[in-house]
Amino acid sequence: EKHATPYDAIGAEKLAVLVDEFYSRVGKHPDLIPIFPKDLTEVARKQKQFLTQYLGGPALYTEEHGHPMMRARHLPHEVTPRRAKAWLSCMSEAMDEVGLEERFREHFFSRLALTAKHMVNTPDDPQ
Numbered sequence: 333e334k335h336a337t338p339y340d341a342i343g344a345e346k347l348a349v350l351v352d353e354f355y356s357r358v359g360k361h362p363d364l365i366p367i368f369p370k371d372l373t374e375v376a377r378k379q380k381q382f383l384t385q386y387l388g389g390p391a392l393y394t395e396e397h398g399h400p401m402m403r404a405r406h407l408p409h410e411v412t413p414r415r416a417k418a419w420l421s422c423m424s425e426a427m428d429e430v431g432l433e434e435r436f437r438e439h440f441f442s443r444l445a446l447t448a449k450h451m452v453n454t455p456d457d458p459q
């Protein structure tokens with residue numbers, strides 16, 4: 333018997349709205365604006381694919397882009413501890429906005445927090 337994945341429980345539609353709400357915040361966050369492209373359409377499309385597989389759904393990201401290697405793919409971008417915090421705050425607000433149920437939220441968010449920490453590749457500016 334196949335158990336339902338978090339992806340099945342959340343659903344593609346809600347995941348897509350979550351990602352759109354997330355990037356609308358990223359696009360306005362002063363710590364994140366400098367490293368993201370102005371047009372976030374393509375990164376949002378890739379993030380929907382990535383989070384689909386991250387949550388146990390079909391491997392959409394890998395099918396189109398190959399192995400995720402997320403840390404390596406972030407190396408060209410200065411991901412500081414401050415930016416990781418900003419990224420997670422945008423995600424937390426997006427989860428509130430879509431009303432992600434508590435039973436998924438806690439586990440999903442704590443996994444993202446670990447992944448975000450793993451993406452950090454540059455120290456904060458001293459000041």
Ligand code: HEM
Pocket residue numbers: 367368369375378379382397402405406409410411412415416417419444447448449451452
């Ligand atoms: C791509 C920043 C964490 C998933 C990117 C890009 C930036 C970025 C600047 C490239 C945008 C572009 O020019 O196309 C950050 C920062 C993070 C962070 C500051 C803070 C820790 C994460 C986490 C995940 C993630 C935690 C997954 C759970 C992705 C994906 C892409 C991406 C899937 C697209 C990769 C591709 O081009 O195929 N991120 N990211 N990021 N990020 Fe992050």
